[in-house]
Amino acid sequence: EKCQAQTMEDTEVAVFTEVASQDCHFHKKGAEIYMVLEGRMVIEVEGQPYDLDAGDMIVVNPGTVHQVKQGSTNFICRVVTIHCGGTLDKYLA
Numbered sequence: 001e002k003c004q005a006q007t008m009e010d011t012e013v014a015v016f017t018e019v020a021s022q023d024c025h026f027h028k029k030g031a032e033i034y035m036v037l038e039g040r041m042v043i044e045v046e047g048q049p050y051d052l053d054a055g056d057m058i059v060v061n062p063g064t065v066h067q068v069k070q071g072s073t074n075f076i077c078r079v080v081t082i083h084c085g086g087t088l089d090k091y092l093a
Helices: none
Strands: 005-007 011-017 031-045 048-053 057-060 066-069 075-082
Antiparallel strands (some): 011 075, 031 075
16 A cells, blocks of 8 residues: 655655555656664665665665565665655656
8 A cells, every 4th residue: 555655845755664565666856765663674776685674774866776575574664755756756667
């Protein structure tokens, strides 16, 4: 399911868990900062998996293909998208 996002002029902030729907995508303009608040999350960036624990963060630059992997681990993650265009700047890979 799609998580709710707080939208500002050119920035979005959302919090999601392992049950949120994810797909492999990229943004032409937006950069995303993923911050794991609780648990362990796996994100694949340009085909490379990264294990992130609570307190870890990763920045995904524009044009970079990425996907949060769903698995058996529970997590809570905050994502901040800068220079966001919402769904207009999301492209499936």
